[in-house]
Amino acid sequence: MAKRVKNIAVLTSGGDAPGMNAAIRAVVRACSYYEVNCFGVYKGYEGLIDNDFTQLNARSVRNIINKGGTFLKSARSKEFRTKDGRQKAYVNLKENSIDALIVIGGDGSFTGALKLSEEFDFPVVGIPGTIDNDINGTDYTIGYDTALNTVVEAIDKIRDTASSHNRLFLIEVMGRDAGDIALNSGIGAGAEEILIPEEDMGVDRLIDSLKKSEKSGKTSSIIVVAEGDKSGKNIFELGEYVKEKLDGYDVRVSVLGHIQRGGSPSCFDRVLASKLGVGAVEALLEGLQDVMIGIVHKNVTTVPLKTALSKRIHKHDRLIKVADITSV
Amino acid sequence: MAKRVKNIAVLTSGGDAPGMNAAIRAVVRACSYYEVNCFGVYKGYEGLIDNDFTQLNARSVRNIINKGGTFLKSARSKEFRTKDGRQKAYVNLKENSIDALIVIGGDGSFTGALKLSEEFDFPVVGIPGTIDNDINGTDYTIGYDTALNTVVEAIDKIRDTASSHNRLFLIEVMGRDAGDIALNSGIGAGAEEILIPEEDMGVDRLIDSLKKSEKSGKTSSIIVVAEGDKSGKNIFELGEYVKEKLDGYDVRVSVLGHIQRGGSPSCFDRVLASKLGVGAVEALLEGLQDVMIGIVHKNVTTVPLKTALSKRIHKHDRLIKVADITSV
Amino acid sequence: MAKRVKNIAVLTSGGDAPGMNAAIRAVVRACSYYEVNCFGVYKGYEGLIDNDFTQLNARSVRNIINKGGTFLKSARSKEFRTKDGRQKAYVNLKENSIDALIVIGGDGSFTGALKLSEEFDFPVVGIPGTIDNDINGTDYTIGYDTALNTVVEAIDKIRDTASSHNRLFLIEVMGRDAGDIALNSGIGAGAEEILIPEEDMGVDRLIDSLKKSEKSGKTSSIIVVAEGDKSGKNIFELGEYVKEKLDGYDVRVSVLGHIQRGGSPSCFDRVLASKLGVGAVEALLEGLQDVMIGIVHKNVTTVPLKTALSKRIHKHDRLIKVADITSV
Amino acid sequence: MAKRVKNIAVLTSGGDAPGMNAAIRAVVRACSYYEVNCFGVYKGYEGLIDNDFTQLNARSVRNIINKGGTFLKSARSKEFRTKDGRQKAYVNLKENSIDALIVIGGDGSFTGALKLSEEFDFPVVGIPGTIDNDINGTDYTIGYDTALNTVVEAIDKIRDTASSHNRLFLIEVMGRDAGDIALNSGIGAGAEEILIPEEDMGVDRLIDSLKKSEKSGKTSSIIVVAEGDKSGKNIFELGEYVKEKLDGYDVRVSVLGHIQRGGSPSCFDRVLASKLGVGAVEALLEGLQDVMIGIVHKNVTTVPLKTALSKRIHKHDRLIKVADITSV
Structure with missing residues (x-):
């Protein structure tokens, strides 16, 4: 059984999406609720490598649920794609006594997360945050x-x-x-x-x-x-x-x-982000790792990150027909 | 087997909801696509009783998908709650050679529709249009x-x-x-x-x-x-x-x-209304009647109107917990 | 001639209005531009009395131009309506070496400002910030x-x-x-x-x-x-x-x-607030005091606070006629 | 003295702007108020040439004040730039017993209007409708x-x-x-x-x-x-x-x-359009012609179309300084 998680880090990575702030907020407040320490990492994987961590509490995330973008900032990190980069990241995570990492982003971000987990056996949970809705294993992604x-x-x-x-x-x-x-x-x-x-x-x-x-x-x-x-x-x-x-x-x-x-997230995205953020913390506390938290028929679920990264089978046929009929 | 439906009437009833116009549009265009005549009825059941019908074609519903309210108008009809009122409505439907009726509204509207169907064996299909999201058998109602x-x-x-x-x-x-x-x-x-x-x-x-x-x-x-x-x-x-x-x-x-x-419907409501409007016409063409078209896990489904009218079991527990946690 | 102003304080008072943040931002940046120190006072006159000052620089006001409300908070202070309250405020202004005060608010706020000025010969400039547009001497107030x-x-x-x-x-x-x-x-x-x-x-x-x-x-x-x-x-x-x-x-x-x-201010209000905020600092640097900065026919102007507080003569006749004609 | 105007035509021309519908509505309702007949011309000057007129009454313009675009449609007419085209337009105006024409548009549209007036002594009034705000003689144009x-x-x-x-x-x-x-x-x-x-x-x-x-x-x-x-x-x-x-x-x-x-016009543009639309009809009834109705310091004014077409002297200096200061 996994040891009790005491310190969780959270970052946003890849293209930003409206609702990322709401997701961070939910992660932070769930940590507070479950009495776990929460640390924000700036600029995605760049911040892991540069050791750019900050402790967050329930107050740190006031008045951000309605803001577009991500206050932790996001980036696409070239260095993290190298083994060397990930090694640095791992060292920093350890140095900060982080037990688990929550990554809010899309498939590129999850690929990095999975590698970190595989190479260093470091617990990682993904939250799908991308406007493209192109992630397998969840009906909706945050921002879409x-x-x-x-x-x-x-x-x-x-x-x-x-x-x-x-x-x-x-x-x-x-x-x-x-x-x-x-x-x-x-x-x-x-x-x-x-x-x-x-x-x-x-x-x-x-x-x-x-x-x-x-x-x-x-x-x-x-x-x-x-x-x-x-x-x-x-x-x-x-x-x-x-x-x-x-x-x-x-x-x-x-x-x-x-x-x-950009833009202030819709109610749908704020609620989705809140559910998934809470779900991610709970998953870590339950000892899960290398999973993505998703939403399937209104219920929060978990799928292995590998599944999330496998090709999504689109089911557009019905929508294409609806488009054809209504555009007559 | 039900005889082939040739003339469909559509009305909006009860409290109006954003997306009702999009639903009417989809009904009208699906009729056009499947080569069925479509008639709009003004002011809900009042229009049935007052014989206030108008033929609609694909062009009649241009530029309404983004408009709040309902261009067919809505009302709460006291007379339709009487057997006498429904008798008048039935006579008018027959006089206009209408084979089936699509009712866009909430539970009050569906109750009336079900009575019309039961008393006169008249085919009716319901589309859930209400901001309250309080209808059994569909994940979402139009306007919510x-x-x-x-x-x-x-x-x-x-x-x-x-x-x-x-x-x-x-x-x-x-x-x-x-x-x-x-x-x-x-x-x-x-x-x-x-x-x-x-x-x-x-x-x-x-x-x-x-x-x-x-x-x-x-x-x-x-x-x-x-x-x-x-x-x-x-x-x-x-x-x-x-x-x-x-x-x-x-x-x-x-x-x-x-x-x-009021207000211009969200994309979600416009797409939902388009799917359900098309679904309602297709259901009638397949010979279904006394059903509501709903959306369950992104798929268009049908449930008996009776089921739609039975008490919805709310599943708010998880959301209440998310609310508790994130409002810390 | 007035001595050179080196330290300016700014506060928002009375009912808040969209664009107050944009006005504060403009005051702060104009101070920075003209190399004057700028101090924000929290909660309007309450903050003056409670000695709740904070130094602001160009960076402190990043990303607020589009935010409703006022980050300095606002209040209606009963104590400031007493001579005793204003005495405390004056002492705190002096203690903080403030040379002049900019008050963003409506007529109630200007009444207080004028008293402070009259009783202690303390330079004050008003910026009209209220959604009511009911201030004499300016075509528009911020937030309207x-x-x-x-x-x-x-x-x-x-x-x-x-x-x-x-x-x-x-x-x-x-x-x-x-x-x-x-x-x-x-x-x-x-x-x-x-x-x-x-x-x-x-x-x-x-x-x-x-x-x-x-x-x-x-x-x-x-x-x-x-x-x-x-x-x-x-x-x-x-x-x-x-x-x-x-x-x-x-x-x-x-x-x-x-x-x-509430709400994100319109472009009109953001530009108006920017003009008036800059204008207020410039007025103080020119040695003006006890004036309100207003906008008259697109030009920034100054009027004595007394004039701003005198009854506005409304000129609604033409608009009433336009309303009558267009609502035919 | 000009003979009493009995029939007014109105058209929108050039690039469309939000608020054009509100301006048409005000023209139509002012005509109704002053008991003048009003005719809409479709597609700008094209409609004049193609004799595409329709009579409008107070009801014709219901529920359009909040709609972007122009329900009369707009166009840039090449033919109207020729003397021959304008001749055709004039013949159609006469045939429809139109006494005066209101043109809602920008400088290109006013150039055409002025030519029509000069060549055929036909009374024309312009209403500035363009998002560019680049018309001389008015503080604001509709849509800006x-x-x-x-x-x-x-x-x-x-x-x-x-x-x-x-x-x-x-x-x-x-x-x-x-x-x-x-x-x-x-x-x-x-x-x-x-x-x-x-x-x-x-x-x-x-x-x-x-x-x-x-x-x-x-x-x-x-x-x-x-x-x-x-x-x-x-x-x-x-x-x-x-x-x-x-x-x-x-x-x-x-x-x-x-x-x-595009987009639903702001309150400012709706009110401006209402004032100018009413003003245009009143100007014609007062016997004015070849003028543009503008807004100067909140008052409706008239300037000769020639003045409106002369180069606007921009007064951006102050704004450029405000931009410099606030973007520090």
Whole structure:
């Protein structure tokens, strides 16, 4: 049986996501509740290597549940990808008497966590924090719901000007490998077409479809395009191509970019982060390690980090059909 | 086997909820997709009785996915609660050659729908649209997620002034029988205490808890109170009581009221409404009747209306614990 | 000529308003720019009396421009209204070597500031920070524009549910003596009627007008009522009265309350606060005292505090006419 | 004296702006109030040429005050720039018995209006509707205040991720010739540097300044860049250049784009649009023509269209100083 955990460290790593602060807060307060010491590590794995720790108590995390970003800061650490870097990190963890580490981040961050655990038998628990919702073993990742709202609000604004001017807009949203943001925000914003990384609809089918809806009298259109779409063209090239093929439309391109990572988290993300943060501390106290805390059908669950890192099987078929039907 | 459905009517009933327009849109477009005629009925069951029908096509529902309220309007019909009223409604449905009715609303609306079905063997499908999230057989109701965000944004604003002035605020949110809004928004807004209809925490325990947190140095506090809380006092009486018992706080009361019913729906509610609207039409085409379309673990499902109307067993224990821990 | 100011103190007093943090930030950074020391005083005049000062530098005010409330906290101090209280405050100011005081607040706060100045010849400059916009000598007060947007967004939400249900809503907004919020938010939200403190329209004229618009087919209505309206009834009594007199409407009352004081400030308020904060420091460096910094036709100006405290002559006639015309 | 105006047409032209609907609504309701017929023209000058008129009454403009865009649609008409096009427009105006035309738009739209007036002695009144705030003779244009809030909210979101990651962001905002959006949103968002079309600060001075603030310990930075800035580089080139010259920063570029044109108008823009819409109708009834209705120090005023079209003398000096001081 694992020895009783007395000192827990927490860090945020990789791309930041709204709700990370809420997750840190929940970790800190759960530590306080269960009478465990909690230490924040600044700048993700960089801070582990640079020995940048600070003790946190229930008060340290006041008034942050509604703030975007992460007050512990985040980073992508090259050094931690080396054995040498991880060795330094381990030494610092030991020096600070840390018994276990909670990592809030995405798959890149979990890969690092798993290595630390495997190489040094150091207990690690992951909390899925990424706007992309691309982690296996959890229905939702922290930040995803907020990003969807940000995208939909932005497209609502663009729709105002699109329909005032009878324009066609190509709007790029985040998602290099996962179409979750594009598909859900596309349905939510009433987009006419949605291009995702998981399916290659073919540019020519897009053109055909736009021609058809042009004939049916549609004068403005919104096409949502995930970063990682399979058209083989970047969004500006795609815009040029559509312009060439379609006379009737005035074509514009908009890249939503980094606004998708920020903003005050939605209630959904705050509650999710609170549940997962508490769950992570409880998992460590129960002696679990090398697991990710996830949410499956509203219940907090744990899966091995290895499972979390394995390829997620997307189940977009139903949503794609809903998108097709409602964009008639 | 049920005969092929050719004409579907749709109405919204009871308290309106953000996302009802998105649900109507999905119903209409699914009808269009499956080549069924779709008719909107104005003002809920009132319109059935008054024969207030209008044919809808894919174009009729343009640019409404992002609008709060319901363009078909809603009402609570006294006449429909009488057998006579339902008889009139049935005659009008027949006169308009309607084969099936989709009702978007809450439990009161479903009760009426079930009666219509039982008395006249008329096919009815329900879509759960209410901000209260108090329907059995679905994880989420349409409008609930938006209401949570509205509440959390309002409390964030009140928190600004509460902490500037070291005040204690009692904030009333909707929920006569269900604590879902209070509990989730309370966690999301970082409330110090949450009073819900399902649990009687006792006013004196509240006072004790506030005294303790006052001693621990907390100078401002947010108490979220569901309409139907079990304190036996209305929110203003509760405010007076707290004021009496606690010297250190400047106590204020805020009733959030009807802002919770309005607003542009969140992405979550728009997607949910789109899925359920399509699902309702497909259910009718498959010959189902007297069912509610719900969402269970991200999948569209059907349950008998009777089940939807039976008492929901709340599972708030885990959330109550998360609230306790994170509000330390 | 006044001696060179070397140490400036700043405080926020009275009801908090969005943009107060932006104003503090501008004061602090202007001090830094002009190489003056800046001290923050906590909890308004209470902090002066309790000797609760803290030195602030450019860094102390990072990341607060977008935050509602005031990080220096605010209060209404009874003790400062006594000569004795002000004596204590003066002693503390001297002890801390403060040469001048900047007070961000409303008329109550300026009254206190003026007394301090008159009794002890202590240089004071006021910055108008109140959502009510009721200060003489400035076109706008800090927080007013944000409050207008908060009110209009809330009424937009209520309008969704009002028009879905054919309801009449009485909505109470802030403004005990000034109708600025009611009048501007009422026009902005498309209210059918607006009741303000400066004009007694008479309840019966209201009823007549509602009857007329009911006849003309209006089925839902929004009446915006300032706290200090002259109907002689509170909003709930007014609601009962309207309900009695008008059969056709389902009447509801909503009190917007403290959400109007909070929230992230609008761009307008942030820029206004930045201009006035810089202006206050510059005024002190120019040897001015007992003045309020205001904005008149986009230009930063100064008026004697006495003038700021004299009764503002409202010029609502044109707006009342615009309201009448556009609510046809 | 001009003959009594009986039939007024109104159109929106050029880039759309939030609040245009509110302005149309005010024009229509003022016509109703003064018992003048009002006709809407679709798609700006295109609709004049294509004879696309529709009569509007007080009811036609219900529930649009809070909607972005313009329900009359807008366009940039090439044909109207020809004498022949304007001849067609004039014939259609006469055929529809229109006595006067109200044009809501920017300088391009006013140029067309003035030509129509000069060539055919047809009474025209302009209402400044553009997010750029670049029209002479009015303090504010409709849509500008909303665009500022949109920009500031977007930058607040980007700031979350910028400070979580210690990044430098170059953010492009609208403004080809006018720095109003960049300057005000830059101050409002607490930007470290602001590049505007009216001043050439020199790229090297920018680099110097960034180096200085890097040394002072600033780890994240926001640079707001107007489209028409004078650096001689587009935003992506500028990003590359900064990246080259500054090692310490992780540099990113974000182009806010068309979200700036959309969205529900702010209260300020709704009230402004209401005042100007009413003012335009009253001006025509008073026999004025070839004027623009503007707002100067809160009062509705008129200036000759020629004046409105003359070069605006920007008065940014004070704001530039405020930006310098507060971004210390």
